[in-house]
Amino acid sequence: MKLRRPILGLLLVALMVAAAVPAVVFAQKSDIKLTFTYWGSTYEKAVIEAAIKSFTEKTGIEVEPMIIPTDYETKLLTMIAANDAPDVGYLGPPTAYKWFRDGHLVDIKELFESDPSVKEEDFIDGAIFRYGDSIVGVMNNLESFAIFYSKAAFEEAGIDNVPTKPEDAWTWDEFVEIAKRLTIDRSGRNALDPNFDPKSIRQYGVYMNLWSGPFEALLLRNGTQYFPGMSDETGIGTPAFNEVFQKIADLMHVHxxxxxxxxxxSMPAPAVSLQSRRYAMVIDGQWVCNDFAPIEELEYGIAQLPKMTSTTAVYSGALGVIFSSSKHPEAAWQLLQHITSVEESTELFRDGLWMPNKKAYYVDEDKIALWASESRARVPGYRDVLVDPIVYDSEVTGEVYVKNFGDINNILFPAxxxxWAGKKTVDQVITEIMPQLEPLLEGSIR
Amino acid sequence: MRKEEAYGYLMAAPAILGFFIFTLGPLLASLWLSFTDYSVTNVYKFVGLANYKRLFSGADPFFYKSLGVTLYYVALSVPITIVSSFLMALLLKQKFKGRGLVRVIVTMPSIVPAVAVATIFLWLLNPDIGLFNEILRALHLPTSQFIYSETTVVPTLAMMNIWTMGSTMLIFLAGLENIPEQYYEAADVDGGGPIYKLFHITIPMMSPTIFFNLIMGLINGFQTFTQAYIMTEGGPNNASLFYSVYLYREAFTNQRMAVACALAWVLFVIVLLLTLVVFRTSGWVYYEGDRQ
Structure with missing residues (x-):
C-alpha cells in the first residue's frame, strides 16, 4: 500500500496535465468558438464539415460541429436543461416557435439589421419564420415534393409525355389510370386487366410515405390545408381535406x-425499389435525388404531382436558429449564412439534397446553373417541376404557422x-377523432 | 477498528452518494416538477394538480389508452414468461448429455441487446417476407399480420418476450437446485409419480422464487419500452402505445416534461399498489421454517 500511493498520485497528476493541455492549446488558437448542432446523413456530415472548415479559414472563428442524426430535439432539450445549449443549429419549426417564446432563441430580426450584406427581401418569403415583428429562424434550405418514376417501367407500359409543367399535370383520374397501367401482377397483367390479381403484385404503380409532408403537398392541390391560407379556420374535416386522404386510401384498397x-x-428503400421495379412511381421530397443519383442502374424521371383543383406547390425546410445563451450571435449568424450559401456548400445543392433559400437562385440563370443544371441529381424536367413553381406558385408548410401542428398529427395519423388497414373510411375516422382534435385547432401563429 | 470502519464508509460512499445525488434527488425533483408546467425550456410555475387532472379527466386522449395497452401486455406477458421459463428450467434441470451447452444457448438471448432483438424480429415478423409467416404458409396454416394489426400486436410482443426468458429461467434453475433431494426420495418411497412430485414438492418449494419472479415481471412489464419504441412506434392506431413509450413521447417529443413526471408518479403508485396486492394475497407462498 505504501508503495502504491505515490504511483497513484503521480498518475493523477499526469491525468490532470493531460486533460488541461488541449484546453490550453485551443484557448490560444481563437477567441471565438461556436458549437453548431445539426442532423443529416454521413454524406451531409462530410459536406457540412468541409463548409465549416472553409468558414474557419476565412474568418478565424472556431466551430465545433456536432451531428445528431436521430432524436435531435431530445438531445438538444437535454443540452438546454444542462445549461449547455449550442450557439447555433438546425431546428424544426414547431419546436423553434416554442423555444423562441420561452426565450431560448435570438430574434434574428436584429441580426438582419446589423448585417448589411443580407436583406430579408433576398429570401423566399416563407423561408423566414416570422412571429409578430420578430424572426424566429430562417430556413437553411427548401424542400418540395414531386413524382419520381422509373423510366424503364414507363417505357415498358408505353407511357410518354410525362407532365413536368404545372399546367400539364395529370388530373387525379388520369394519375390513377397511369398508376393502374404501371401496377403489374406476377403473371404480367396490369391493374386494368379484368384478371389482374391484387394479391400477388410484382410492381406497384405508386408509393408514398404516409406522413404529413406529402399530404400537405396534395392537400394544397385540392385547395385546402390544415389551416388554408394561414387562417384560423381549419380545413380538417372538410370534404376537400378528407377527400385527399380517402384518395390515397383508395389507391391501396380500391385500385x-x-x-x-x-x-x-417488406420493400427496400424507395431508391432501390424504383431501381428493382418494385415501384414504378414514388411521391417524395426532392431530397431523394441525393439517394437516386449515385445508383447508376436507376434511370429515373420526374413528374408534376397530380392536379386536383390547383397546382400550388408546398415547400418546407429546417430552420437555422441561434440560441440566446450564445455569446457570439453575430458570428453564429455569419456561420449560418456561410453553410447555407450555394457557393460554399455547393455539393449539398448540386448533388440533390437541398434547394436554396434565396430568390435569386430561382430566377437568375447563372445562379440556377450553380445548383440545378442537368446532372444525375437534377434530371431533365427538374426545373419545371421543382424550381420554377417555388417562385411562381407556392406556399409554405403548415408546420411553420399551424398551432399544435405536432399534437394534431399525433392524433390524426395513428387514427x-x-x-390504411382498410377497416374504416376517412370520414368515419375524422368524425371520431374530431372531439379530441377540437381543443388543438387553435388556428395560425401569425 | 475505527479506522477500518471509516474505510468501510469511504468505500461505500460512491454508491451511497450516487444513490442520493443521481437517484433520490431526481426522484424528488420529478415529484415537485409534476406539480408545475415545466417543459425544460420554459420558466415554470406551480400549477397544483393540473397535470394529474389532465390525465385522469381524459383530456389527454392517450392516458387511458396507454394504461389499457400496458395492463393487457402485463396480463399476457407475465404469465407466459413465468410459465415458459419455469418449464424450461424444469427441462434443463434434467441430467442429459450436453446440458451445459443447452443452458448457455437458452440463456444467451437475454444478453443480446434489446434493440438488436427488436430489429431481428422486425424481419421475422414481416407479414410478407418474414420467416414466421413463411413457416405458417408452408404448413398451410392461416398467416398473421403480427405487429402490423391492432388485434395481434400486443400478443405478438408478449410472445416475443419469451425470447429473453433466460434471466428468469436462471433464477428458477437456481431455486430448483436448492430443493433438498430427500423430499423427492421420500416421495419415491411413498410411490409418488413425477406429476405428484411436481405439484406437491417442486411447485410449493419453488413458490418463493415464483413469487419473486412474478413481482419482478410485473414491474418490468409496466416499464416495457424498447420493443414498442423500435418496432411499432406505438402503432398501429396506438394499439401498442405502452405507458413508457407515451411517457417518453410526452417528455421529449411533445415537450411536456411536467406531464411526463406526473405520468411517472402515477405509474409508480400503480406498480406499488399492484405489488402490495400481490404481497397481501401471497398466502400460497411457502417459506421453509415459517408457520403456514
Missing part, C-alpha cells in the same frame, strides 16, 4: 396500385392507420 404500410414494410 390496388399502392402498397399498404404493412406491405411497404388513420384504421383507414
Amino acid at each position: 390496388h396500385v399502392m402498397p399498404t404500410p404493412t406491405a411497404a414494410q 388513420l392507420d384504421q383507414v
